[in-house]
Amino acid sequence: MSTQFVINDLKASVEGKEILKGINLEIKGGEIHAIMGPNGTGKSTLASALMGHPKYEVTGGTALLDGEDILEMGVDERALAGMFLAMQYPSEITGVTNSDFLRSAINARRGEGNEISLIKFIRQMEGKMKDLEMNPEFAHRYLNEGFSGGEKKRNEILQMMLLDPKLVILDEIDSGLDIDALRIVSNGVNAMRSEDRGFLVITHYQRLLNYIKPDFVHVMMQGRIVKSGGPELAERLENEGYDWVKEELGIVDETVGQA
Numbered sequence: 362m363s364t365q366f367v368i369n370d371l372k373a374s375v376e377g378k379e380i381l382k383g384i385n386l387e388i389k390g391g392e393i394h395a396i397m398g399p400n401g402t403g404k405s406t407l408a409s410a411l412m413g414h415p416k417y418e419v420t421g422g423t424a425l426l427d428g429e430d431i432l433e434m435g436v437d438e439r440a441l442a443g444m445f446l447a448m449q450y451p452s453e454i455t456g457v458t459n460s461d462f463l464r465s466a467i468n469a470r471r472g473e474g475n476e477i478s479l480i481k482f483i484r485q486m487e488g489k490m491k492d493l494e495m496n497p498e499f500a501h502r503y504l505n506e507g508f509s510g511g512e513k514k515r516n517e518i519l520q521m522m523l524l525d526p527k528l529v530i531l532d533e534i535d536s537g538l539d540i541d542a543l544r545i546v547s548n549g550v551n552a553m554r555s556e557d558r559g560f561l562v563i564t565h566y567q568r569l570l571n572y573i574k575p576d577f578v579h580v581m582m583q584g585r586i587v588k589s590g591g592p593e594l595a596e597r598l599e600n601e602g603y604d605w606v607k608e609e610l611g612i613v614d615e616t617v618g619q620a
């Protein structure tokens with residue numbers, strides 16, 4: 362059976378303020394869903410709430426990954442179940458090398474007694490780094506420490522490629538990437554497309570979607586998905602902005618920062 366991820370009426374708050382006001386979304390294996398929307402509407406909050414970031418309190422709803430509610434799981438369990446988030450702002454971790462981090466993450470997913478051999482791990486890591494045109498020295502650097510914005514994003518995709526997740530969330534993976542890196546990273550994502558994996562791609566720009574072709578595009582405003590369509594929706598947003606969506610749906614702007 363191919364992967365299925367179903368979010369039903371998800372609500373979440375930050376610091377006591379409700380940001381997600383009932384998100385409904387269904388992603389099947391093989392599908393790529395894009396989410397676009399103005400700044401501060403809750404896109405990253407959705408990503409963080411799904412991954413179990415402690416700052417984001419889920420106040421209602423379910424998120425079933427192959428029938429299991431990931432919202433009931435701890436952060437580690439979610440990763441083990443196959444959830445993966447490439448963060449908008451990846452954290453720097455001094456003292457942990459990229460390769461140690463990657464090997465631990467892979468082994469955690471594989472489980473005790475089934476650890477990857479060092480040789481096999483190095484071969485896999487080097488192969489994927491080559492695909493992503495990364496300098497091999499990045500394996501030995503501390504995780505994200507001193508990485509440029511684009512290097513961090515490329516490293517997130519390296520993690521995704523090695524961890525073989527079921528549900529991939531990419532939060533503004535295109536921000537900070539140069540023109541060549543955008544193509545390389547997109548190729549990496551496209552190579553991972555499979556019936557066993559669904560994608561949720563958060564982006565502001567249609568340009569990324571020229572490379573990573575979405576099956577569905579959703580517009581998020583004020584903590585809800587207010588409109589869904591195909592790739593043509595992203596093109597229209599790029600050309601015309603969000604005003605027409607607000608007019609069509611009678612959405613009144615709130616003060617910036619009060620999604």
Ligand SMILES: Nc1ncnc2c1ncn2[C@@H]1O[C@H](COP(=O)(O)OP(=O)(O)OP(=O)(O)O)[C@@H](O)[C@H]1O
Pocket residue numbers: 375376380398399400401402403404405406407416449618619620
């Ligand atoms: N940890 C936090 N503490 C306080 N407020 C937060 C926190 N995280 C999110 N918020 C608030 O929640 C709202 C939604 O933020 P979020 O990061 O989800 O927006 P976004 O849609 O990803 O925006 P952008 O397009 O700018 O990345 C914003 O008003 C933001 O200030």
Ligand SMILES: [Mg+2]
Pocket residue numbers: 404405406449532
């Ligand atoms: Mg964001």
